[in-house]
Amino acid sequence: METIIEVNGIRKGYKKRKTKEEFIAVDGVSFSVGRGEIVGLLGPNGAGKTTTIKSICGLLVPDQGSIHINGYDSVKERNKALRHISAVLEGNRNVYWRLTVEENLEYFSGNRGMRKKEAKTRIDHLLHLFRLEEKRHEIVNNLSRGMQQKLAIAVALMADTDVILLDEPTLGLDVETSYEVRSLLKHIAEEEGKTIIISTHDMAVVQELCKRTVIINSGKVIADEYVQHLLQLFETSAYDILLKEPLTEEQLTKLEQQFPIYNLQDLTLEVNLEHEEAIYELMNILSINRTGIETINRTQVNFEQVFRRLVKEEAVS
Numbered sequence: 001m002e003t004i005i006e007v008n009g010i011r012k013g014y015k016k017r018k019t020k021e022e023f024i025a026v027d028g029v030s031f032s033v034g035r036g037e038i039v040g041l042l043g044p045n046g047a048g049k050t051t052t053i054k055s056i057c058g059l060l061v062p063d064q065g066s067i068h069i070n071g072y073d074s075v076k077e078r079n080k081a082l083r084h085i086s087a088v089l090e091g092n093r094n095v096y097w098r099l100t101v102e103e104n105l106e107y108f109s110g111n112r113g114m115r116k117k118e119a120k121t122r123i124d125h126l127l128h129l130f131r132l133e134e135k136r137h138e139i140v141n142n143l144s145r146g147m148q149q150k151l152a153i154a155v156a157l158m159a160d161t162d163v164i165l166l167d168e169p170t171l172g173l174d175v176e177t178s179y180e181v182r183s184l185l186k187h188i189a190e191e192e193g194k195t196i197i198i199s200t201h202d203m204a205v206v207q208e209l210c211k212r213t214v215i216i217n218s219g220k221v222i223a224d225e226y227v228q229h230l231l232q233l234f235e236t237s238a239y240d241i242l243l244k245e246p247l248t249e250e251q252l253t254k255l256e257q258q259f260p261i262y263n264l265q266d267l268t269l270e271v272n273l274e275h276e277e278a279i280y281e282l283m284n285i286l287s288i289n290r291t292g293i294e295t296i297n298r299t300q301v302n303f304e305q306v307f308r309r310l311v312k313e314e315a316v317s
């Protein structure tokens with residue numbers, strides 16, 4: 001697959017206002033994205049996702065490392081590189097609040113030097129696709145949050161760039177609008193062949209849309225994997241065990257020494273057993289206090305659990 005974005009060892013520090021001390025928000029992040037891929041950029045609060053997205057779309061210049069877009073260096077060949085990118089950042093900064101829906105789309109068609117007729121056809125198509133036809137003449141400020149978000153994505157499509165960066169596209173949307181936005185993004189990727197990078201906390205977005213995910217924690221990449229691989233990896237080794245009695249301190253210490261424990265709540269133990277024989281080792285530890293097992297199940301993991309586990313393992317190691 002042809003690489004369209006290459007992020008190579010970027011580092012970005014922010015100076016704290018009062019102490020002037022430097023805080024490293026992104027610390028040697030590298031990953032690449034192939035043409036037509038949808039990649040999820042994940043990480044807990046403050047992990048460095050927005051800093052990474054802003055670096056890719058040229059709003060921030062990394063202190064170290066480089067970013068290439070379609071082969072162009074994002075700093076040294078900024079204009080050529082950025083021609084290929086549009087970004088939908090948090091707070092809908094890519095739309096004009098005092099213009100109408102249609103005027104916003106027209107404005108961005110002008111930016112791309114589109115002919116009037118071509119622009120009109122495209123605007124009609126996007127308004128229909130995004131179900132915004134009735135709001136064509138509405139001032140953006142008067143739209144609901146969900147409609148504003150849809151327009152922001154439509155505007156990015158109007159620019160017709162190869163790559164679209166989305167920072168938290170479903171944040172603050174109700175269940176139905178969030179579903180609609182996810183479907184639209186899927187459509188865009190499948191029908192329009194766009195390359196999409198989505199920074200999100202919404203695991204439904206990742207599981208439904210992204211083939212691959214890059215997970216950042218404390219400014220560093222801790223996983224760059226196909227979503228399906230991660231799900232399989234955790235599915236085969238994760239167990240949910242319901243105990244008959246609570247664990248003693250001694251049992252817990254022994255368990256923690258031997259297996260990654262993902263969760264322990266009252267009598268429910270979520271544990272990673274690498275191989276089936278590990279169950280016997282676990283039973284050995286439980287037998288110290290004759291702790292019985294009520295049920296034991298191999299866990300059907302979803303991506304949210306995988307994510308939580310990865311970030312937790314990283315914090316422990």
Ligand SMILES: Nc1ncnc2c1ncn2[C@@H]1O[C@H](COP(=O)(O)OP(=O)(O)OP(=O)(O)O)[C@@H](O)[C@H]1O
Pocket residue numbers: 014015016023024025043044045046047048049050051052
């Ligand atoms: N302009 C800034 N000045 C100082 N520190 C900043 C600035 N922007 C971000 N940071 C800090 O850098 C770190 C990474 O922030 P960033 O917004 O990239 O994280 P994020 O992964 O997008 O987080 P969230 O999921 O909460 O949006 C955070 O600790 C944040 O407080």
